Amino acid sequence: MEPLRIRDRVFRSRLILGSGKYRDYDEMVLCWEASGTECVTVALRRVDLRHEREQRNLLDVIDRKRFTILPNTAGCYNAEDALRTARLSRELGLGELVKLEVIADEETLLPDTAATVEATRVLAREGFSVWAYTNDDPVAARALEEAGAAAVMPLGAPIGSGLGILNPRNIATIVARAKVPVLVDAGVGTASDVAIAMELGCDAVLLNTGIAKARDPVAMARAMKHACEAGHLAFLAGRMPKREMAAPSSPREGRFTG
Amino acid sequence: MNVARRGGAGGSVRFTLNGEEAAAGEGATVGQLVDRVVRDRSRVAVERNREIVPRARYDSTAVEEGDVIEVVTLVGGG
Secondary structure, eight states: OOOEEETTEEESOSEEEOOSSOSOHHHHHHHHHHHTOSEEEEEEEEOOTTTGGGSOOHHHHOOTTTOEEEEBOTTOOSHHHHHHHHHHHIIIIITTEEEEOOBSOTTTOOBOHHHHHHHHHHHHHTTOEEEEEEOSOHHHHHHHHHHTOSEEEEOSSSTTOOOOOSOHHHHHHHHHHOSSOBEEESOOOSHHHHHHHHHTTOSEEEESHHHHTSSSHHHHHHHHHHHHHHHHHHHHHOOOOOOSSOOOSSOSTTOOOO | OEEOOOSTTSOEEEEEETTEEEEEETTOBHHHHHHHHOSOGGGOEEEETTEEEOGGGGGGOBOOTTOEEEEEEEEEOO
16 A cells, blocks of 8 residues: 655554553553554643653653654644644654644634634744644635645544544545645544545544544554555545446346246 | 752742742752653753743753743643
8 A cells, every 4th residue: 555645754554543541551552553553643731740750751652663753732722822832842852743733612622723724834834744633624624735734634523522524525525625635633433434534535544532442442443454444445446436226236138037 | 849949048939830839949940940850851841931941951041030931741642
């Protein structure tokens, strides 16, 4: 299979996994391995002033030769905070990558697309490779691309909801118009959701809760890997046209009955 | 939290560290703060009054009265 390319980064897997909500770091890494991912998202937060020294730091857990770290700006509710977060992650030595999220409100966790466009413009100018989380809105996706996003990441459904790909037609429209890679980010609940996203022509899928909160996360990670490959192969194969009515698969001619 | 007291009973500076009130001896540096809370400086990034303090300048950056300092690290997220 063709690798995933985003700017000058190349990944053999088209799955990007999160690092949140796992029972522990060991299970998280087992899931990453089972999924085949080569890119994982992380968040930035204040260090725990009293306990950080005794804790295992996430950077001690991630083998950076195997996994590229994609820091996010989750929890930012305005462009300025997202810029601060991206700059801090670069200062931490994570390079130019940023999964840019500017969230509009705490209840829906839906993106503030205007603020995301504004932050994309600034970060792109500063040399960041901006992977922009956005609504399933082709107009917003186009605006982000024009602002300099390296990839656009429309949601399948609200973050953490597991509701799947709620608006496949919009995702298909985003894919058809985009010149940068399109990744479905958020909403993936199970393997078929990944397959659908990939069949629609997405370049990759980013997910976290769908694996972390499965009854058996490692087994689900394996399922997601196969679904991603199957969906991508089906997209490349080109599906049959849909028809309104039935059409027999066996010949009408030569029937010897009735 | 009380950090990096230096110079005995000399003056102290009050500032905000990760959202908490903190105090340190006069002349305390960002480097001293960081060393108090983490084992490895490479695991954190620091903002002082919304400006990044590069790691190379931790030891030459003094903490001043009223500073707002954030020390951040990576955590799990999606």
